[in-house]
Structure formats: C-alpha cells, structure tokens
Amino acid sequence: MLQQTQVQTVIPYFERFCAAFPTLSALAAADEQQVLQLWEGLGYYRRGRQLHAAARVLVETNGGAIPRSRPALEKLPGIGRYTAAAILSLAFDVREAILEANTIRLFARLAALPLETTTAQAQKQLWAISEGVLPRKEVGLFNQALMELGSLICTPQSPQCSACPVADLCLANRKSVQHKIPVVKRRPPVEKIREAAVVICRRKKILLRQCGPKERWSGLWDFPRMQIHPSRKWPAEEQIGEAVRDLTGYSVCLGARFKRMTHAVTRYQITLDCYEAKLASTRRKSGSQKSLRWVSLEELKDMPLSVTGRRIAQQMVEDSRADT
Numbered sequence: 001m002l003q004q005t006q007v008q009t010v011i012p013y014f015e016r017f018c019a020a021f022p023t024l025s026a027l028a029a030a031d032e033q034q035v036l037q038l039w040e041g042l043g044y045y046r047r048g049r050q051l052h053a054a055a056r057v058l059v060e061t062n063g064g065a066i067p068r069s070r071p072a073l074e075k076l077p078g079i080g081r082y083t084a085a086a087i088l089s090l091a092f093d094v095r096e097a098i099l100e101a102n103t104i105r106l107f108a109r110l111a112a113l114p115l116e117t118t119t120a121q122a123q124k125q126l127w128a129i130s131e132g133v134l135p136r137k138e139v140g141l142f143n144q145a146l147m148e149l150g151s152l153i154c155t156p157q158s159p160q161c162s163a164c165p166v167a168d169l170c171l172a173n174r175k176s177v178q179h180k181i182p183v184v185k186r187r188p189p190v191e192k193i194r195e196a197a198v199v200i201c202r203r204k205k206i207l208l209r210q211c212g213p214k215e216r217w218s219g220l221w222d223f224p225r226m227q228i229h230p231s232r233k234w235p236a237e238e239q240i241g242e243a244v245r246d247l248t249g250y251s252v253c254l255g256a257r258f259k260r261m262t263h264a265v266t267r268y269q270i271t272l273d274c275y276e277a278k279l280a281s282t283r284r285k286s287g288s289q290k291s292l293r294w295v296s297l298e299e300l301k302d303m304p305l306s307v308t309g310r311r312i313a314q315q316m317v318e319d320s321r322a323d324t
C-alpha cells in the first residue's frame with residue numbers, strides 16, 4: 001500500500017484491509033472484487049490484485065507461511081527486490097539492504113552521486129552503498145531509521161542539514177550540492193486529453209462494464225468511458241456513440257452532459273465529460289463485450305469503482321434523492 005503513496009493516506013485503508021482480512025488465509029479466500037473494493041480510491045490497483053494473488057500462492061503452495069529467503073519471495077506476484085528485502089528485514093530482521101525513494105535520495109546525497117538515479121550504473125552504486133552500511137543486528141530498525149531520515153530530514157526540496165545526524169559523512173553537504181542531488185530524469189510534459197463517461201439507464205438500472213486486464217482500472221467496474229479526439233472530423237457525440245457500441249454492443253441515444261470534472265492520471269490531465277444516455281434498442285451487437293452488468297443505485301455502492309466512477313455514482317445518488 002505504501003508504494004507511491006503517503007503514510008497518512010494509507011493508514012485508514014490499511015486498518016480497513018486488516019480488519020477485513022486479518023490473516024493470509026482470509027485474504028486468499030476473498031473474492032478479487034472484495035479486495036478491489038477495499039482498495040478503492042487508493043489507486044495503483046495492480047498492487048491490490050498482486051497482493052491477493054500472492055496470498056493465494058502462499059496458501060496453496062506454502063501452507064500460508066511467508067518464505068524467509070529473498071529468491072522465494074521474489075517469485076511471488078508483485079514482489080521485487082525492494083519489497084522482498086523490506087519484508088525480510090522489517091518482519092524477520094534478516095540482513096537485507098533496501099532501496100526506495102527515501103533511501104535513494106539519502107544515499108545519492110551522502111555519496112554526491114552525479115548520476116540520474118534510475119540508470120543501471122547509479123542503481124548498482126546505490127545498492128552497493130545500502131549493502132555496505134548494513135549493521136549485523138537490528139537490520140529492520142536500521143532500515144526503518146534510514147527511511148525516516150530520508151523522509152523527515154533529507155527531504156526532496158529542503159534537506160535539514162543542520163539537524164542531520166549524518167551531516168559529517170555527507171559529501172553533498174560538504175560540497176553544498178544537496179539541492180542538485182539526486183539528479184532526476186526530466187519528466188515528460190503533461191498532456192491534456194478529453195474523455196467521456198456515459199451513464200446508460202434502463203428500468204432504474206445502470207449499465208456498468210468491468211475493465212479488461214490491459215485497461216487503466218483493470219478489474220474495477222466503470223461506466224462506459226472513452227477518449228474523445230477533438231482532431232477527428234466527426235463530432236464528440238458520434239465518437240461517443242460509436243465507442244459505446246464497441247464497448248457494450250448497445251446503440252444509445254445520448255442525452256445531456258450532467259457533469260464535467262478534471263483529474264490527473266500519470267502525465268495526463270483529463271477533462272471528463274459525463275453524459276446520460278438511454279438505449280436506442282435493447283438488441284446487442286453479437287460478439288460484443290461480455291463483462292457487463294445492469295445494477296441498481298443500491299448495488300452500485302458495493303461495486304469497486306475508479307475515483308471518478310465513484311464521483312459519478314455519488315452524483316447519481318444525490319440526484320435521485322433530490323428527485324424523491
């Protein structure tokens with residue numbers, strides 16, 4: 001949960017997750033939809049699916065026990081060198097070095113590393129430093145202290161060198177180059193895109209589709225959603241109608257736009273227009289997508305949705321209250 005996500009954001013999710021799945025076997029026995037529902041809003045849903053898959057593998061092949069070696073852990077879904085080393089050192093005090101955002105910054109500054117930190121050469125040097133400084137005992141405590149030092153003192157924008165317990169060892173501090181290190185890769189420019197989501201209603205039920213394995217929210221449910229290409233010659237309404245047919249097999253009569261929201265996903269800044277629609281015909285194009293479900297507003301509450309999908313659902317609940 002903590003990968004790419006701040007502790008304060010994670011805490012309530014972690015507590016709900018552990019309350020629902022107090023043991024590995026409870027997690028392994030859960031339905032993926034249940035797992036995704038508890039992950040809803042945390043983002044990077046792949047982590048939740050992989051954690052669930054890893055629990056299943058451990059219960060099926062290892063009697064539900066967590067392996068105590070890095071090679072065995074790294075065979076599990078979603079577990080790479082850092083996660084395996086973090087589990088081993090923090091949970092079992094095994095002598096394993098870790099490298100994550102905070103310690104990468106810390107080590108890069110301590111060594112005044114003049115390289116962009118994701119390059120193979122820099123990674124090799126950073127792993128060598130993290131292995132070289134490992135104590136013989138209390139490795140878990142030491143690794144946690146390093147991460148805390150990186151996150152609280154050696155911060156990205158304003159490192160507090162005067163309060164730093166390792167300032168005397170720090171080459172970047174000595175050379176006064178701490179603000180130039182770590183050398184970061186220039187980010188690709190933000191790209192603005194337009195998308196539409198369509199709320200299709202029939203007899204007080206709403207059509208949802210489950211996102212496929214290669215889609216942004218794989219495994220989650222969503223309103224039929226598509227990108228709009230302003231450069232194309234035909235109008236947005238026609239593009240939406242065609243995309244709905246491709247995604248669901250249904251032809252629809254598009255109604256009014258009832259909501260516009262903007263949100264960011266990786267380097268994309270997305271303007272999302274939400275439309276109402278009714279079926280033009282109840283016949284579906286054959287061979288079209290199977291992962292569709294008609295759900296009531298009540299059922300919508302229990303479906304794992306993306307953040308923007310949930311905001312659309314909330315709007316519908318509010319509108320239905322206003323109507324009654």
Ligand code: SF4
Pocket residue numbers: 106109110153154155159160161162164165166167168170171172173178
């Ligand atoms: S002295 Fe400054 S730059 Fe060096 S590790 Fe400490 S906080 Fe970071």
